[in-house]
Amino acid sequence: MPADRRCFLFLQGPLSPFFFRLGSALRKAGCLVHRVNFCGGDLCYWPFGNTHAWRGHAYEWPQWIASLMEAESVTDLVLIGDWRPLHREACWLACARDARVWVYEEGYLRPGFLTLEEGGVNAYSRLPREPEAVWARSRDIEGQALADPSQAPNPMLRRVLMTAWNHVGNFFLFPFFHRYRTHRPYCIGRELTGHIPRYVRRRTLRAHGISVCREVFRRRHPFYLMPLQLDADAQVRRHSPFTGTLEYLAQVVIDFSRNAPRDSWLVVKNHPLDNGLRNYRRYMRSLARATGCSERLRFVEGVDAGPLCRRAEALVLCNSTLGLTALRMGKPVYCLGDSVYAMKGLAVTRRDMPLSQFWTDHPAPDPELLEALIRVMRHDALVPGNFYSPEGIQEAIAASLARMGVEAQ
Numbered sequence: 001m002p003a004d005r006r007c008f009l010f011l012q013g014p015l016s017p018f019f020f021r022l023g024s025a026l027r028k029a030g031c032l033v034h035r036v037n038f039c040g041g042d043l044c045y046w047p048f049g050n051t052h053a054w055r056g057h058a059y060e061w062p063q064w065i066a067s068l069m070e071a072e073s074v075t076d077l078v079l080i081g082d083w084r085p086l087h088r089e090a091c092w093l094a095c096a097r098d099a100r101v102w103v104y105e106e107g108y109l110r111p112g113f114l115t116l117e118e119g120g121v122n123a124y125s126r127l128p129r130e131p132e133a134v135w136a137r138s139r140d141i142e143g144q145a146l147a148d149p150s151q152a153p154n155p156m157l158r159r160v161l162m163t164a165w166n167h168v169g170n171f172f173l174f175p176f177f178h179r180y181r182t183h184r185p186y187c188i189g190r191e192l193t194g195h196i197p198r199y200v201r202r203r204t205l206r207a208h209g210i211s212v213c214r215e216v217f218r219r220r221h222p223f224y225l226m227p228l229q230l231d232a233d234a235q236v237r238r239h240s241p242f243t244g245t246l247e248y249l250a251q252v253v254i255d256f257s258r259n260a261p262r263d264s265w266l267v268v269k270n271h272p273l274d275n276g277l278r279n280y281r282r283y284m285r286s287l288a289r290a291t292g293c294s295e296r297l298r299f300v301e302g303v304d305a306g307p308l309c310r311r312a313e314a315l316v317l318c319n320s321t322l323g324l325t326a327l328r329m330g331k332p333v334y335c336l337g338d339s340v341y342a343m344k345g346l347a348v349t350r351r352d353m354p355l356s357q358f359w360t361d362h363p364a365p366d367p368e369l370l371e372a373l374i375r376v377m378r379h380d381a382l383v384p385g386n387f388y389s390p391e392g393i394q395e396a397i398a399a400s401l402a403r404m405g406v407e408a409q
Contacts, residue, residue: 001239007072011079011087012042013104014387015166016159018396019078020046025397029409034072036065038086039180040173041166055088056175061086066093076404080104082120083234084183091120102404107320108321108340109374112149113382114396116338116403122319123239123338127381131345131369138372141379147399150384152392159388184232186277194276206302213303216267217311223298224359225312226252227305227322230271231278235319240337246278248318248336250287252355256316257291260359265292267308270301314362316355323347327370332362340377345369 008026010033013019023033023046030164034050036191039041043051056064065086077094079087080101091101105121119126127132150225167188170180184191195205198205216223231245242248249268256266268284281299288294300308305322309315313325321336326333327346334351335342342349345366348358383403401408 005033006064006075008078009069009072009074010035010046011077011090012036012038012084013045013078013080015041015045015163016387016393017045017057018387018393021393022078022397022400023049025401025408026404026406029401029406032072034068034074036068037177038095039177040169040171040337042169042263043173044165044169049160053177055179057179058085062089062093065090066097067283069094069097069099072100076100078102078104081183081234082124100134100352106321107382108324108377109149110321111154111323111386112151112384113378114385114387116380116383116400117381121381122235122340125340125381127340128374129340129343131343131366134343134369134373134376137376137380141375144379146375146378147382149333150395152384152385152386152393152395153389154392155389162388165400177212186232186275191275191277198274198276199288202302209300209303212267212298212300216265216298217307221263222261222313223267223311224256224260225305225308225326226266226268226303227315227317227320228268228271228274228280229318230273230275231319235337235339239339240318242318242337245280245318246283249284251336252316253284253287253293253297255290255355256296256359257293259356260296264313264359265296265298267298267312269303269308270299271299274301287319314358316358327365328374330364330367332358332364334358334362340381341370341373347371 008031010019010023023035027033034052035046036052036054037046038054052068077090077099081087082091094101101119103117103121105115107115115121117125128137132248164330228245234240236245270280284299288297309326309329309331312331314332315321315323319335319339323333323335323339324341325342333347334355335347339347341347344352346369383396383399385399386392398408
């Protein structure tokens with residue numbers, strides 16, 4: 001379809017000006033562009049330019065968004081988080097009218113990449129899920145140019161400030177968007193009651209984490225690494241058999257106590273962006289006492305996962321992107337949830353063997369299959385750049401236009 005006949009409708013995006021600038025680039029290329037603002041934070045990052053404010057009740061949403069798509073002849077839907085309430089209905093309705101759905105997410109490979117896939121990401125991704133299909137797709141794209149990871153800076157402070165600006169908009173414009181509810185389990189006020197104490201204690205937590213790592217490395221016991229994910233992460237709550245992080249932590253610790261070699265340890269690493277509302281350390285200690293393996297469990301946070309990955313015997317996780325990092329290091333990985341790298345020859349799943357067997361029988365990943373999958377990801381699912389820095393945004397926009405089939409102007 002010619003660019004001047006394509007109409008892009010943007011829903012919620014990252015907490016940054018990325019979507020606004022992408023929309024501007026599409027408009028400059030001759031496309032029609034519209035945006036739905038759900039809350040004051042959305043308005044902060046897309047204040048003008050064919051905006052539509054959604055302020056209705058969730059029951060009215062399907063008819064409203066379908067009418068908007070019809071009235072504007074929408075050909076492409078763009079969003080982040082295809083699992084979010086309102087987004088999922090919009091995706092289904094867009095597909096029903098044969099519109100293309102473009103979904104962004106943080107990169108499967110980090111840093112330097114974002115995920116952009118047509119149709120869905122993570123468990124909804126169209127990436128091949130069987131080794132034979134990976135090999136076939138890899139052969140199809142053999143010889144084609146693949147983008148290198150971006151070298152653009154992506155400082156955490158910028159991300160924090162942009163997130164804060166979003167919450168400022170939500171606070172002051174709440175009367176206008178009074179029906180809006182975040183897709184996250186907790187409101188920002190509740191999350192701050194966890195984030196602030198963690199920020200105050202960050203140096204203490206890091207010092208303790210470094211001390212534990214030194215102990216683990218010094219004693220030279222074989223150890224398994226279990227990285228935790230954010231409790232609100234859709235990867236856990238939607239793309240795994242668990243209702244939250246506590247549940248899969250309990251399953252792994254109990255199984256470890258019963259079936260892992262008696263001279264081995266389990267190191268549980270907290271997510272660096274955890275909001276502190278759940279005390280995983282305290283819960284792990286309770287599990288340790290209940291199962292009689294207190295001497296073999298360690299909890300760390302505030303430290304880099306790289307050295308732990310490199311020295312670990314294997315990793316057990318839900319479906320964290322850290323699993324792909326570990327596979328690239330040649331480490332065995334057991335994936336309890338659904339992930340794009342969970343397949344025979346890469347991460348072990350329940351289909352291959354029970355977790356109880358993995359502690360003593362953990363096959364290494366096939367490096368050639370892994371490289372084939374990464375080649376497919378870089379061609380079909382990843383774009384260089386990031387959501388936050390000007391340089392990263394510029395790179396991601398250029399690559400996104402190419403992926404969407406729009407010629408930049």
